[in-house]
Amino acid sequence: MGRIAYVNGRYTPHAEAAVHIEDRGYQLADAVYEVWAVFDGKLADAEGHFARLSRSLGELRIPEPMSRGALTVVLREVLRRNRIRNGMVYLQVSRGVAPRDHAFPTAPVSPAVVVTAKAVDHAAAEAKAAKGVSVITTPENRWGRCDIKTVGLLPNVLAKQAAKERGAAEAWFVDEMGLVTEGASSNAWILDRDGVLRTRDTNANILRGVTRLTLLEVIREAGLTVSEKPFSPAEAVEAREAFITGAGSLVLPVVQVDGKPVGEGLPGPVAKRLRALYIQRAKNTAV
Numbered sequence: 001m002g003r004i005a006y007v008n009g010r011y012t013p014h015a016e017a018a019v020h021i022e023d024r025g026y027q028l029a030d031a032v033y034e035v036w037a038v039f040d041g042k043l044a045d046a047e048g049h050f051a052r053l054s055r056s057l058g059e060l061r062i063p064e065p066m067s068r069g070a071l072t073v074v075l076r077e078v079l080r081r082n083r084i085r086n087g088m089v090y091l092q093v094s095r096g097v098a099p100r101d102h103a104f105p106t107a108p109v110s111p112a113v114v115v116t117a118k119a120v121d122h123a124a125a126e127a128k129a130a131k132g133v134s135v136i137t138t139p140e141n142r143w144g145r146c147d148i149k150t151v152g153l154l155p156n157v158l159a160k161q162a163a164k165e166r167g168a169a170e171a172w173f174v175d176e177m178g179l180v181t182e183g184a185s186s187n188a189w190i191l192d193r194d195g196v197l198r199t200r201d202t203n204a205n206i207l208r209g210v211t212r213l214t215l216l217e218v219i220r221e222a223g224l225t226v227s228e229k230p231f232s233p234a235e236a237v238e239a240r241e242a243f244i245t246g247a248g249s250l251v252l253p254v255v256q257v258d259g260k261p262v263g264e265g266l267p268g269p270v271a272k273r274l275r276a277l278y279i280q281r282a283k284n285t286a287v
């Protein structure tokens with residue numbers, strides 16, 4: 001069975017799925033996106049991603065393309081048609097198709113909607129988490145509205161490529177104060193020497209990660225101490241543990257920062273426990 005994508009009201013063979021050359025997402029990155037992790041064919045943290053989607057659209061004054069209910073039907077239908085039980089579903093909403101002009105189209109256009117899905121090999125993901133991943137650091141060079149989940153991801157693309165070329169899975173952006181903001185496609189965390197879990201606060205220029213938010217609840221329920229106090233790469237190296245969170249990585253232990261081992265250089269017990277707790281909760285609350 002070939003893959004199926006949803007494009008502007010139609011379910012199309014993936015190989016033939018296309019948007020117009022004057023889609024503003026394609027020409028100007030005038031588009032937002034969301035990614036949901038999928039467990040047993042259901043959307044993890046559904047509400048959080050829908051809420052952030054509405055916020056991103058609102059910040060860019062792109063109208064909601066359809067109701068949340070209708071969108072849920074489309075996301076589920078793409079999963080069903082691709083027979084995906086575990087994986088990810090991707091949604092992109094652009095301002096629409098119009099003759100190229102930086103300013104918004106004067107005549108109203110409908111937002112363009114694309115949905116794709118992919119399966120994730122559960123065993124491979126668990127093996128990766130059991131081994132842990134390396135990260136590199138790179139100077140923060142993104143625009144000032146990283147809270148909006150836009151497809152304008154060129155700095156993230158270049159950072160991720162630099163990571164890949166150095167054998168790392170993620171790049172952490174470091175701001176002018178020498179503090180880690182977040183990863184190219186994940187939020188960054190450490191368990192510091194005092195046993196406090198730390199991640200950047202959302203007043204900083206970062207994406208308000210949905211996984212991050214759920215994990216904060218999981219951490220509090222588990223009775224662990226957490227502080228939204230930023231950390232430097234040096235503090236990450238001196239930390240007991242480090243990890244990243246996101247719809248793609250879930251909770252993924254980090255064992256090296258810029259080639260230097262974090263703690264023992266192995267996935268730590270707290271990161272492992274939080275991964276298990278997060279996945280359990282995501283499965284239980286998926287819709």
Ligand code: PDD
Nearest residue numbers: 184185186187207209210211246247248
């Ligand atoms: N990335 N920070 C950035 C820059 C991200 O792109 C992402 C997600 C996150 C984590 O957010 P969440 O927990 O809501 O997935 C943080 C997605 C998965 C992606 O670009 O594929």
